[in-house]
Every structure is written in C-alpha cells, then in structure tokens.
Amino acid sequence: GEDVEQSLFLSVREGDSSVINCTYTDSSSTYLYWYKQEPGAGLQLLTYIFSNMDMKQDQRLTVLLNKKDKHLSLRIADTQTGDSAIYFCAVFGGSQGNLIFGKGTKLSVKP
C-alpha cells in the first residue's frame, strides 16, 4: 500500500529557512497536501500542490514537487517561533483512495 515518509524532527533558528521533506510511493494522487498541527490543536490545511506543478509559492511557504523521485518538500522562509508545530505530508492512495499521512515532522524554532 501507499507509504509516506518524513523525518520526525527538525530544529532551526528564528529567521532561518526550514525545509521539511516527504517521500511517497503511490504517484496517483492528483493533489499533495501539507497539514499543520500546533500543540494541543487540530489539523489545519496549510497548503497543497497539484501534481502537474513543480512548485507553488504562497507567501512564506514554498512547495516543491519532484514527481520523478516522488519527493515533496515544504520550505518556510524566515521561520518564526509561531511556526513551531508538527507538519504532516499527505497524499491520496490505497485501494479505497483515502488520505494517507506521513508520521509528521516536529519543527522546533529556537529564538
């Protein structure tokens, strides 16, 4: 079945750029998603990219998609302490087409 992999931790200093990486196995997902979960809170849709695109930019967020390598990344420019959260990569997959999540990358931003 579909497998979505992410590194579990990332630590950066405030003001630096953060890059969170994700790899997946099933390439049939038309859209690929990034969700954000702040401590003690729910899941917030952060951004997504259409599978025919290589890059999508939305203010401080840049999503890069390499379909050949099945690699998705999320870059956060000028990372702030408020960006500290768990970031989940998600793609559709499986026989029933459900949304499959990576294990989440916990981003810690140090002042």
Added chain:
Amino acid sequence: DTAVSQTPKYLVTQMGNDKSIKCEQNLGHDTMYWYKQDSKKFLKIMFSYNNKELIINETVPNRFSPKSPDKAHLNLHINSLELGDSAVYFCASSLGSGSSGNTIYFGEGSWLTVV
C-alpha cells in the same frame, strides 16, 4: 463559523464504559471521515462515509461503530473502552469520495483518555 465541529473536545472515562463522539459539518460536503491519532502523533483513517453509506472501514475493532444519520453528521460510538483507545479522534469531511482532487477539512479533534 466552525466548518467541522466535534464534541466533546476532551473526554476522560473509565475502562469498560461506552462513549460517543459527535461530528457535524456545515460545508455541504457529502463525505465524512474518522481518523485516529495515537500517542506518537501517527494519523490513520478509521472510517469513511459517503452520503450516509460506509465506504472505508479499516481494521478497526467491532467496538467502534460509526453512525451517519445524514450526510452532515457522522458520530462515533465506542463500546467497552480499553486503555489502548486513548487517542485523539479527528472528524473530517470533503466533497466527493476517494477522489484525490477533493481537499479534506478536519475538525479540532476529540482527546479521549481511558483510565
């Protein structure tokens, strides 16, 4: 206005009890989901309903029974609660079923603790 709302947000209960979590969405979506997030933050789908019909039923114990009275509501009833059921349960909804073009919106989660 909250798009996907779940109640209760926090629930502490004893082993063996039966409890329900309710979910409602006001987005006009026809597909609703329950996801479970364990203590390691891993998220996994449990159930999916489309227009009140069960679409996805992952390997979830029979003690978990979803009920969808209409397409705007999907409730989760859990019988004979066990310690391992302690988790965060997320309700979600989307327009359309199983299609990779439909964004899924999540509720705020229900934190269940079984003692």
